Amino acid sequence: MAGTPDPPDGPMPGGLQPRLENAPHVIVTGLSGAGKSTVLRAFEDAGFEAVDNLPLALLPALFMVPDEHPVAVGVDTRTRAFAPELLLNRIAELSTARHPVRLLFLDCADDVLARRFGETRRPHPLSPDRPVADGIAREREALARLRERADLVLETSDMSPHDLRRIVLERVLGAVPAMLTVTICSFGYSRGLPRDADLVFDVRFLSNPHWDPDLRSMDGREPAVQSHVEADPAFAPAFARILDLLLLLLPGYRREGRAYLTIAFGCTGGRHRSVAFVERVGRALAAANWPNFVVHRDLAHP
Template identity: 50%
Template sequence: MTSERQLVIVTGPSGAGRSSALHALEDLGFDVVDNLPLNLVETLVAQENCKWPLALGIHTRTRQFSPQALIETIDRLAARDRIDASLLYLDCTRDTLLRRYSETRRRHPMAESADPTEGVARELALLEPLRARADTLIDTSAMNVHDLRREVERWYAPDAGRDMSVAITSFSYKRGLPQGLDLVFDCRFLRNPHWELSLRPMDGRSSEVSEYVQNDRAYGAFFDKVRELLVFLLPAYRAEGKSHLSIGFGCSGGRHRSVALTEAMANALADTGQPVSIRHRELERRERV
């Protein structure tokens, strides 16, 4: 279990997986702040409403970044009563970092040219004092994002249960698939409430639209088979160490069929005791306009 006032500073060379580690810590219940200027770290921690446990992402692009200043900050925080401050360093070999930058075609933040070789070498040299100071060092050279997530959990939540959160998203294929979906189901074969003038202004959250979609002859079999598949898969994903599963239902406009399916499936999974969150991408977009 995490300490009541646990603070983890996450750093390491660009491309080593800092963002993925922060996401993993967030899923473990940490309040996460990335790229906080160094002079604000102690100010944040001192606030009465500071949320614990806390994870801060610090890297070479952070304002006022200095390895020595960061080490001194961690040491001061660690000396305070009731604060468990530690440094997590995500290590990675030079060749692996170069390969990752080559694959993504991103420009290294410390390279003056498009060639990341110089930037990787400079950053590794700059960060060496932090690597030596690290309380926890994770070498991500041979890891994928799932391996890193499991390793973070092993270090920071060794006694955590295997509860897995599930997020279900409705979307329109016209605007492309939402990022990060693990499973996608196309429900465009169901009859479309858009062509019913009385239903067109509504969305899939309304009982009228939901009933219209469910009255399609293919709906029952489709819904039951998807529900059975998910109920079968969830324990397997949980056993594999997955902490979050993202499911998408898509239709043409993202307002009727996909919304109705998302609502119905979320309720069905919630009835089994599974934590479920809902997002309706296109409805949220319309509401922001």
């Protein structure tokens, strides 16, 4: 939200698949600091065209552009020529059978808003030189009519950005969970950790095929190397525990809105143990209905 703070948040990739057929256009309004930027980013990720603080006079031109994509527009007390009744009239005029216009209002407790402004050290837009409580009170009064007429009011005091994003998409779009994209990567510690790894497991505790002259020139995709690695007494219990952990964690990552997750397994050179382990993990996750991509980062290196 330009000029006002939202709840602290980071990138929020996909994780929800919206149904955009005949999706409504959405006007997002509410109290400064209640999460408008988070909501607009959620709509943008879902395929909407998101615009913040568009002057009310330009709303008809935006909504009437022939396009298959629905529009989400942020409007608040900072918007040029802002007037609640004028906005409500615009919504009534612009609604169509194909793309109705819905009003989403974001509310939040005064003490939470005051804390958010304090954390970001930004002034409230309606009280730049007065206590933040004065600006919150003035804005709440100015927006009372919009809150009363809103199609959906979300109270965001106790919501994390992830919660807010998920609830918006579920309740406004009827979005459904999308499959998390999982990448499983082997690597060699001699060349450093993968930069995009979210989870890293060290499999250097396993017997190293490098020291077997018959296996040294092969890699972990070869059945002989896999058999050597899996014959280590530590392999079976370690594999079972790591797989159980992944199957526990993956639904949570998807639930929290993650679209991509990279799980890395490392050995010394990235050619034998980690490759064999990754191949086995990839097959096991696929069998458990978690499609994944297998990447062997260091196979091309000697």
